[in-house]
Amino acid sequence: DAGVTQSPTHLIKTRGQHVTLRCSPISGHKSVSWYQQVLGQGPQFIFQYYEKEERGRGNFPDRFSARQFPNYSSELNVNALLLGDSALYLCASSTIKGGNNEQFFGPGTRLTVL
Amino acid sequence: GQSLEQPSEVTAVEGAIVQINCTYQTSGFYGLSWYQQHDGGAPTFLSYNALDGLEETGRFSSFLSRSDSYGYLLLQELQMKDSASYFCAVPDYQAGTALIFGKGTTLSVSS
Numbered sequence: 001d002a003g004v005t006q007s008p009t010h011l012i013k014t015r016g017q018h019v020t021l022r023c024s025p026i027s028g029h030k031s032v033s034w035y036q037q038v039l040g041q042g043p044q045f046i047f048q049y050y051e052k053e054e055r056g057r058g059n060f061p062d063r064f065s066a067r068q069f070p071n072y073s074s075e076l077n078v079n080a081l082l083l084g085d086s087a088l089y090l091c092a093s094s095t096i097k098g099g100n101n102e103q104f105f106g107p108g109t110r111l112t113v114l
Numbered sequence: 115g116q117s118l119e120q121p122s123e124v125t126a127v128e129g130a131i132v133q134i135n136c137t138y139q140t141s142g143f144y145g146l147s148w149y150q151q152h153d154g155g156a157p158t159f160l161s162y163n164a165l166d167g168l169e170e171t172g173r174f175s176s177f178l179s180r181s182d183s184y185g186y187l188l189l190q191e192l193q194m195k196d197s198a199s200y201f202c203a204v205p206d207y208q209a210g211t212a213l214i215f216g217k218g219t220t221l222s223v224s225s
Contacts, residue, residue: 004156033212042201042215043157055210090156094211100162101147101205103213107156 002026004093004106012112013081021076021109025093031055032074033103034066035090043090049074050096078111086113116140118202118216125222126192134187134219136202146178146185147203147213157201160187189221197223 005024013019025032031050035043045058049068068074072093078085088110092103118138126132136146145164149157163169163178163185175188189196199220203213 031211033210035213035215040217042203042218043213045206045212045214048210048212050210056206056208056212058212092213096211100159100164101145101211101213102159102162103157105156105158 004091004104006089006091006106006109008109009107010110010112012114014114015081015083017081018077018079019081019111021078021089021091021111022073023076023091023093023106024073025091026104029093029095029104030072031094031096032068032072033092033094034074034076035092036060037088037090037108038086046076081113083113086111116204116206116214118204118214120200120202120216120219122217123220123222125224128192128194128223128225130192131188131190132192132221134189134200134202134221136185136187136216138183138185138202138204138216140183140204140214142207143180143183144205144207146176147205148174148176148187149201149203149215150198151201151218152198160200192223194223194225197221 033048034046037043047066048056088108148160151157161176178185199218203215
């Protein structure tokens with residue numbers, strides 16, 4: 001079975017631009033979460049979606065938005081990019097119902113803002 | 115708020131045993147997870163403790179003491195491939211089932 005997939009793998013943008021990152025969860029997983037990981041830090045929660053509805057939001061500005069589609073794939077959008085948005089953006093899927101709350105992470109999208 | 119503290123770096127030699135500690139402060143507690151992340155890779159799930167005690171999975175074990183807000187990951191018979199970052203994490207059920215991660219411990223295994 002395919003794992004979580006993300007596209008693109010790498011992206012270079014300039015300040016002020018916007019970016020759209022995409023994620024396809026593991027088949028059967030209805031929950032998708034987005035995390036930002038800057039170098040040397042742990043992943044920081046941005047959004048979680050379940051059954052196309054936002055279930056949680058981390059402490060990120062309104063420039064960050066996301067949505068989930070009927071096939072449970074998801075997009076993360078970031079507007080008005082800042083240098084500080086340079087990071088690895090990770091998508092994770094889960095079943096929600098699992099007792100161990102295991103999150104399955106994709107390989108990430110490395111975003112560089114110049 | 116929620117916070118997790120873990121050492122930033124640990125070094126060890128092949129074949130040794132290493133323990134990575136994690137202390138947490140949470141508003142509500144539902145369990146402690148551990149994830150491994152190799153350089154440039156995706157975090158992968160290692161273990162989850164919801165109750166006090168030791169959980170063993172092969173060379174890796176994880177321990178939890180809810181009364182002490184403390185847990186650790188124990189790695190035995192270290193191999194070079196265990197060189198990676200290790201993160202403890204707790205679910206934040208105010209945000210769905212999202213995970214709050216510690217800053218991570220970089221483990222370097224030398225021969």
